[in-house]
Amino acid sequence: MSRRDARDRSASRRQSEVAGDSLLRVPNVDEPESLTDWMEASLLVPGHPERISDADLQDALDEAGRDRDEGLEHILQQFRHRSNAVGARYPIARAGLGFRARGEWEDYLCYSFLLFVSLNQSYGELSFRTGAREPSILFEVVTARALELFLGGRAIRIGAPRLPPVPAGFPAALAYLADAVKEPVRGDGGLERHGSGDDGLDIWLMRRFQDDRTSSIFVVTQCAIGEDWGAKRSELDLALWYRHIDWFTTPLKAFAVPFQISQDSWRETATRGGLILDRPRITQAIEAAHLPGAIVTRIRNWTRQRIQQTVRHVNA
Secondary structure, three states: OOOOHHHHHHHHHHHHHHHHHHOEOOOOOOOHHHHHHHHHHHOOOOOOOEEEEHHHHHHHHHHHOOOHHHHHHHHHHHHHHHHHHHHHHHEEOOOOOEOOOOOOOHHHHHHHHHHHHHHHOHHHOOOOOOOOHHHHHHHHHHHHHHHHHOOOOOEOOOOOOOOOOOOOOOOHHHHHHHHHHOEEEOOEEEEEOOOOOOOOOOOEEEOOOOOOOOEEEEEEEEOOOOOOHHHOOOOOOOHHHHOOEOOOOOOEEEEOOOOOOOHHHHHHHHHHHEEEOOOHHHHHOOOOOHHHEEEHHHHHHHHHHHHHHHHHHHHH
């Protein structure tokens, strides 16, 4: 081996070691979706390597006691799916036998926000034991706007805690919603009266005709960001809400999460929750320019803090 070849190989090894040191810790779950989140987050955190090679990923998987070849294949499959589904709003690109970020996390703010919210599914240190209020509100706002952009119409975020102009109290919020969707409030529903909460409904999307009459297209959505998302798939009860709003045409149910629903859970989630809105579907429809400036600032600030927390707690 020539001296030059030895220098090149040594430099290549040092670059690989730097990239490997920059990877976040491999999650303790085997789902392909979580492994791909790990790869994406490792490329988007501050100080990330410009490129992570397939060999770097395999070495990290091997050190964590995972099958190196199977793990990489899972990541490649998920990368192809997300890249095709999200398109130009997907922040990761293939770079030879490896991956690179297309820009900084702020350049792909909506995707980055949903990605770093989702890391609670992979790392116990990032569980929302406290502090879930802000990401929950922001996720619902992003999902509502994505629904408007994808399906048309107007979305009203009715989930608690409510934001103006929707009234904070539940009875007043019901009256506001009924007036907006042009369907009557039921006064004889026989339900227990309560002043707060949302009875499982976070977003009501309506697409109405110009005749201003009842019987419109409605999509009612339950959102979930916690680890208990599986139980929440059945929380939005149309029979209960029919005793709140006396609609003429039954709404379509939807269920939204900030991560990617696995294929194993896809049918169960659709059966229990309705139309699935997961990260690839939401980010296909929306980017930061579609959101109010004040919301963008809140999303950026929260994501920056979350990234700092991620680096602090789950660095390799």
